[in-house]
Amino acid sequence: MSEAVEETMLLTGNHAVAWAARLARPKVAPGYPITPQTPILEKLTEFAAEGAFDAEIITPESEHSVMAACIAASLAGVRVFTATASQGMLLMHELLHYAAGARAPIVMANVNRTVASPWAFWPDQTDSLAQRDTGWIQFYSESAQESLDTVIQAFRIAERVLVPVMVSHDAFYVSHALEPVRVPAQALVDAFLPPFDPPHRIDPENVESWGNVVSQEMFNRHRRDLGEAMARVPAVALEADREWNRLTGRGWGIVERYRCEDARTVIVTMGSMCGTARDAVDAMREAGQPVGLLKVRLYRPLPVEALRAALAGVPEVLVLDRNYSPGHGGVLHQELRAALYGMEGAPRIRGLLAGVGGVNVSPRRIAEYVRDAADIDAGADSVWMK
Amino acid sequence: MEKLDLVEEQMFCSGHAACPGCIEALSVRHVLAALGPDTVAVVPPSCMAIIAGPQPFSSLRIPVYQPTLEASAASASGLRRALDAQGKHDTQVVVFAGDGGTYDIGFQCLSSAAERNEDFIYVCLDNEGYMNTGAQKSSSTPRYARTGSTPAGKTTRKKNLTEIMAAHGVPYAATATAGYLPDLVRKVQKAKSLRGTRLLTLLIPCLDGWGLPDDGGLRAARFAVESGVFPLYEVSDGRRYTLNHATRVRPVSDYLGLQRRYRHLDAAQIEALQAEVDEGWERLLRRVAASEDELTAAC
Numbered sequence: 117m118s119e120a121v122e123e124t125m126l127l128t129g130n131h132a133v134a135w136a137a138r139l140a141r142p143k144v145a146p147g148y149p150i151t152p153q154t155p156i157l158e159k160l161t162e163f164a165a166e167g168a169f170d171a172e173i174i175t176p177e178s179e180h181s182v183m184a185a186c187i188a189a190s191l192a193g194v195r196v197f198t199a200t201a202s203q204g205m206l207l208m209h210e211l212l213h214y215a216a217g218a219r220a221p222i223v224m225a226n227v228n229r230t231v232a233s234p235w236a237f238w239p240d241q242t243d244s245l246a247q248r249d250t251g252w253i254q255f256y257s258e259s260a261q262e263s264l265d266t267v268i269q270a271f272r273i274a275e276r277v278l279v280p281v282m283v284s285h286d287a288f289y290v291s292h293a294l295e296p297v298r299v300p301a302q303a304l305v306d307a308f309l310p311p312f313d314p315p316h317r318i319d320p321e322n323v324e325s326w327g328n329v330v331s332q333e334m335f336n337r338h339r340r341d342l343g344e345a346m347a348r349v350p351a352v353a354l355e356a357d358r359e360w361n362r363l364t365g366r367g368w369g370i371v372e373r374y375r376c377e378d379a380r381t382v383i384v385t386m387g388s389m390c391g392t393a394r395d396a397v398d399a400m401r402e403a404g405q406p407v408g409l410l411k412v413r414l415y416r417p418l419p420v421e422a423l424r425a426a427l428a429g430v431p432e433v434l435v436l437d438r439n440y441s442p443g444h445g446g447v448l449h450q451e452l453r454a455a456l457y458g459m460e461g462a463p464r465i466r467g468l469l470a471g472v473g474g475v476n477v478s479p480r481r482i483a484e485y486v487r488d489a490a491d492i493d494a495g496a497d498s499v500w501m502k
Numbered sequence: 503m504e505k506l507d508l509v510e511e512q513m514f515c516s517g518h519a520a521c522p523g524c525i526e527a528l529s530v531r532h533v534l535a536a537l538g539p540d541t542v543a544v545v546p547p548s549c550m551a552i553i554a555g556p557q558p559f560s561s562l563r564i565p566v567y568q569p570t571l572e573a574s575a576a577s578a579s580g581l582r583r584a585l586d587a588q589g590k591h592d593t594q595v596v597v598f599a600g601d602g603g604t605y606d607i608g609f610q611c612l613s614s615a616a617e618r619n620e621d622f623i624y625v626c627l628d629n630e631g632y633m634n635t636g637a638q639k640s641s642s643t644p645r646y647a648r649t650g651s652t653p654a655g656k657t658t659r660k661k662n663l664t665e666i667m668a669a670h671g672v673p674y675a676a677t678a679t680a681g682y683l684p685d686l687v688r689k690v691q692k693a694k695s696l697r698g699t700r701l702l703t704l705l706i707p708c709l710d711g712w713g714l715p716d717d718g719g720l721r722a723a724r725f726a727v728e729s730g731v732f733p734l735y736e737v738s739d740g741r742r743y744t745l746n747h748a749t750r751v752r753p754v755s756d757y758l759g760l761q762r763r764y765r766h767l768d769a770a771q772i773e774a775l776q777a778e779v780d781e782g783w784e785r786l787l788r789r790v791a792a793s794e795d796e797l798t799a800a801c
Contacts, residue, residue, distance in 0.1 A: 143587035172583035177614035184573035185580030192584035318565045327568025329556040
């Protein structure tokens, strides 16, 4: 990479997301403040005030109205970006379904934060995982750099399959931590993201409507179409990632196998926990223990084939869930069990509720989980960890 | 009897799904004719959504976006900004929402859009209840009116949407009804000539929900104005009030007597409603006088 095509800046994860949004050149960007998302909104309005971000910024009274404005703007045929967190994501819930149903390729960043009650502000992925059935594509990012790259890739993916995308990163660990981030040049992003030109739009010169009541058959067909679009996502996401890698030298995959060669135990997790697990794996490898990490970057659609291929021949899996579905357990644990069900030589899976509510999980703690795995129940239920 | 001389652009088609004699269909026909083809409509779940027709049919010759019930003004904002971003500044965005979708569940985002002075025309098709679900009360339902959810009559007053929106200082807020069609059309044209958030509250007598005969809608609309129950007025920039029909020629009881939803009222209740209307009328006259004084002082 030459200096001309990128610049290294010291950015928080949230400011990296704002840079990605700026480079993607959306035409409409509604937003509502919420901790710990607010720096994304503020940075974008700052860019706009400088004349560096040419989007219609809308500041309504709630996240619900933010998403309502996003959908209508997207259907009018322009690129749309927004960001939220926690309660804001939950308030949007009805409209997340609506957006996916309308096939509006909105890109939304989410900062994973605990869901009330009780009130708290800590990293926890329950907010976005609770949206898994809304029809949005979901990515989980580990670092500021990955968040920047993923938001830009998300526009390409969303607009190719006409399905909205959310890109989540963890509160504070990623959203507020500063790190050097390589910010690509505008020309590079322009080459990667062609102007948005959807096949249908709300336009008085070419009268089409959206949202009218449909018959049972039409609704059924519509859901099948959405399913077919979702099924294309892993390949489309890989293509976008390969092209991004060609242009920038950075690729992230839809899942990542880290030091999984001959691993006896593989840790499976998402988001900032991957960074912690990476350190733990390095330390354990150093001590001669055959342990690896499988990072799930694309969560919806769940890349079942990639997960099965990545875990083929692995005897032991530990899933670390920083989320909790009461009565169900760790969401990734339960989804991975379902994904691997019936697989020949499937690994033994243990689900660990680790870090729920933002409780700190250190690399040393993860190494202890691996060491003491034999004492952890490998049944259907996820297990609370201290 | 006079024949109305209205220039009409055919924007609303026959074959729509409104009830026979529906005043909403008649009202929307004339609103759309005045707005013309360079318009996009936002229609939340409501009678109007049914009238607009199921896929793949549409009774409107313009694009219709049907959002969720509570999100009309926010959706119109998104649509407006996306049109602006494409340079389509002259395209009108119009909302046709019911009173439930406006006074109740959609009010929060309407207030916010008005605060931002978003550039669209918001037409509230006010039939004073949730008529599309079989006539339940909304915050637009007047006191003592019987609905499916107030079988003994509603105990509280109707919310005053037009006043509340005028208090936001929007460029234009007005009441109108198909009972006074030239006045309605003039107000649509006036709204069209302005920019920013413009509100039209249209009284829509609902034949089924109010208990009126199939040909009784326009009579109820005229009696509402003539009794002062629904004064016709305009407010510019939240300050300048104009009363369009300055005399009251009927008692409120004439208006109530047309409708089955008021059939259970006793004399004291009728008197109380008359007093409520008198009080509202006096307040409106004071506002009109105050804005005339202000205008004189400015000159």
